Amino acid sequence: xxxxxxxxxxxxxxxxxxxxxxxxxxxxxxxxxxxxxxxxxxxxxxxxxxxxxxxxxxxxxxxxxxxxxxxxxxxxxxxxxxxxxxxxxxxxxxxxxxxxxxxxxxxxxxxxxxxxxxxxxxxxxxxxxxxxxxxxxxxxxxxxxxxxxxxxxxxxxxxxxxxxxxxxxxxxxxxxxxxxxxxxxxxxxxxxxxxxxxxxxx
Numbered sequence: 076x077x078x079x080x081x082x083x084x085x086x087x088x089x090x091x092x093x094x095x096x097x098x099x100x101x102x103x104x105x106x107x108x109x110x111x112x113x114x115x116x117x118x119x120x121x122x123x124x125x126x127x128x129x130x131x132x133x134x135x136x137x138x139x140x141x142x143x144x145x146x147x148x149x150x151x152x153x154x155x156x157x158x159x160x161x162x163x164x165x166x167x168x169x170x171x172x173x174x175x176x177x178x179x180x181x182x183x184x185x186x187x188x189x190x191x192x193x194x195x196x197x198x199x200x201x202x203x204x205x206x207x208x209x210x211x212x213x214x215x216x217x218x219x220x221x222x223x224x225x226x227x228x229x230x231x232x233x234x235x236x237x238x239x240x241x242x243x244x245x246x247x248x249x250x251x252x253x254x255x256x257x258x259x260x261x262x263x264x265x266x267x268x269x270x271x272x273x274x275x276x277x
Contacts, residue, residue: 099236104249119191148272155265162258
């Protein structure tokens with residue numbers, strides 16, 4: 076039973092989190108050259124995903140008041156806000172002097188743990204909707220197995236994203252277009268979460 080639960084958990088994790096690789100790769104591109112980038116992204120991903128798991132477990136235990144379903148879509152405001160802020164920073168840097176621009180491109184930008192955690196949690200709103208019925212349909216031991224597998228694969232996801240972001244051809248593309256791709260992906264993600272969840276009556 077546990078082995079079967081582990082295999083199911085792996086499949087469920089991949090199905091619900093594979094899109095995070097793109098966002099995490101952009102975070103790695105954004106933080107290129109900065110010390111501690113990998114640790115901050117890893118911690119942020121774990122904090123955000125722990126929030127997703129915690130919410131799913133609480134809801135499945137009957138604590139529906141903790142996170143009403145109609146609230147979940149509004150978490151799309153997190154990546155939307157971060158994307159707009161990143162876009163404003165990119166626009167602002169273009170109007171700085173050339174020396175500052177060159178230096179910032181070489182050094183990269185510091186990636187904040189809270190930013191990674193916020194985007195991870197917001198992007199996982201639909202994960203909660205998937206995990207809850209699964210957790211309700213299995214025993215407590217299977218739920219624990221699912222959670223352990225999910226937490227292990229969070230690190231795998233980060234490693235894969237870093238691998239992709241550091242491949243020379245991909246890294247060159249990300250380095251050249253990161254200042255455009257990063258805000259666009261976050262803004263698009265935020266809008267998608269809001270619209271697909273029916274936030275603001277959309």
